Amino acid sequence: MSKKIFLSPPHMGKNELKYIKKVFESNYIAPLGEYVDKFEESIVNYTGAKYALAVNSGTSAIHLALRVLGIKEGDDVLVSTFTFIGSVAPVLYQRANPIFIDSDESWQLSPKLLKEYLQNCKKKPKALIVTHLYGMSTDIEQIADICKEFDIYLIEDAAESLGATYDGKHTGTFGDFGIYSFNGNKILTTSGGGMLVSNNQEWIEKARFLSTQAKEPYLYYEHKEYGYNYRMSNVLAAIGIGQMEVLKKRVNKKRKIFSWYEKFLKDIEEIDFMPELENSRGTRWLTTLTFDKTNPIDIINALQKHNIESRPLWKPMHIQPLFLGYKAVTDKTSASLFKKGICLPSGTRLKKEDIKKICDVIKDNLSQGNTI
Ligand SMILES: *Cc1c(COP(=O)(O)O)cnc(C)c1O
Numbered sequence: 001m002s003k004k005i006f007l008s009p010p011h012m013g014k015n016e017l018k019y020i021k022k023v024f025e026s027n028y029i030a031p032l033g034e035y036v037d038k039f040e041e042s043i044v045n046y047t048g049a050k051y052a053l054a055v056n057s058g059t060s061a062i063h064l065a066l067r068v069l070g071i072k073e074g075d076d077v078l079v080s081t082f083t084f085i086g087s088v089a090p091v092l093y094q095r096a097n098p099i100f101i102d103s104d105e106s107w108q109l110s111p112k113l114l115k116e117y118l119q120n121c122k123k124k125p126k127a128l129i130v131t132h133l134y135g136m137s138t139d140i141e142q143i144a145d146i147c148k149e150f151d152i153y154l155i156e157d158a159a160e161s162l163g164a165t166y167d168g169k170h171t172g173t174f175g176d177f178g179i180y181s182f183n184g185n186k187i188l189t190t191s192g193g194g195m196l197v198s199n200n201q202e203w204i205e206k207a208r209f210l211s212t213q214a215k216e217p218y219l220y221y222e223h224k225e226y227g228y229n230y231r232m233s234n235v236l237a238a239i240g241i242g243q244m245e246v247l248k249k250r251v252n253k254k255r256k257i258f259s260w261y262e263k264f265l266k267d268i269e270e271i272d273f274m275p276e277l278e279n280s281r282g283t284r285w286l287t288t289l290t291f292d293k294t295n296p297i298d299i300i301n302a303l304q305k306h307n308i309e310s311r312p313l314w315k316p317m318h319i320q321p322l323f324l325g326y327k328a329v330t331d332k333t334s335a336s337l338f339k340k341g342i343c344l345p346s347g348t349r350l351k352k353e354d355i356k357k358i359c360d361v362i363k364d365n366l367s368q369g370n371t372i
Helices: 016-026 034-047 058-068 089-093 111-120 140-149 201-211 234-265 296-305 333-340 352-364
Strands: 051-055 076-080 097-101 127-131 153-157 177-181 194-198 271-273 287-291 341-344
Touching (some): 016 234, 034 051, 034 194, 034 234, 051 058, 051 201, 058 153, 058 177, 058 201, 097 111, 140 153, 234 287, 296 341, 296 352, 333 341
Parallel strands (some): 076 097, 076 127, 127 153, 153 177
Antiparallel strands (some): 051 194, 177 194
16 A cells, blocks of 8 residues: 555654754743744744734634633624634634624635625624635635624634735734634644734733633732633744744645646546635645536545545535524535535645646546536
């Protein structure tokens, strides 16, 4: 059996281990320390967000944003339905109600459906959590304008899109808050971790306070409200610093991989790749595409036989058993993408020959005219 090709495995650079060693030498193994501060600084410098808070996951970062914005029981929060559960679960942590907004032909949240809902709803939602999907930017300027017009907070879930820009500006920096994830399969990984960013210093300081058990600034332990144990460890932040040094390279390699897939599959009429919006530059974190005739599950199984990992697209949240009974604004776009789509191996160590091999397996297993 040939070596397994994973969907999007970690890819360490030259310096991560060296920085971990420095942490060990300093004995600042305990959470917090110099590298946590450096990692926050480095995200600020790279993205252009004014303030950053390193935490233990992207999901925690979203949760902190909701807490700081005062989202509470009974509040309505609009969310992208075509996303990963980590984007939405924090709404439930706050006992608020997610309301799911469908995608448009860009695969991303539909500004049109968003606006229609806001024009017609009887109860004003408090916030929107919009996901930048698969490393690509949403139509974020338009979405930010709509949120301003209707006076709702905007949280950008840029977990998958660190390195992507819209109009030259980084995803995650348009809204009131942005978050990034450093989970194992993301373009930058610390094995697990996340970052909350904002231009509002007071909010980031409040989030910092909540993320360290909401300890009041006294010598003894004094608590007026409850917080969380959400901070990132200094050891993992050291990995993050090393990864930041190679991020640009990784983005370019992900885009290269996408261009190889495009090249090898361009003659297949039933295949459509996820679009890239005009004015934006995505990272192509995962190369994703849809089939018009072939059942993607057949392709996934065929690739599996060659020890190649691939996955269906996200199953939309509004059709998850967990969310039956919740409101959804949908024209069935994301449900249809889910049925037709696939995520292909996009690890940044892959070579052109690997992509060719994957494409050959796909071509050998296309449907012979059956419709799904
Ligand atoms: C990965 C991811 C998250 C969650 O990040 P974690 O760091 O794993 O908690 C949230 N939203 C989206 C869209 C993601 O892909």
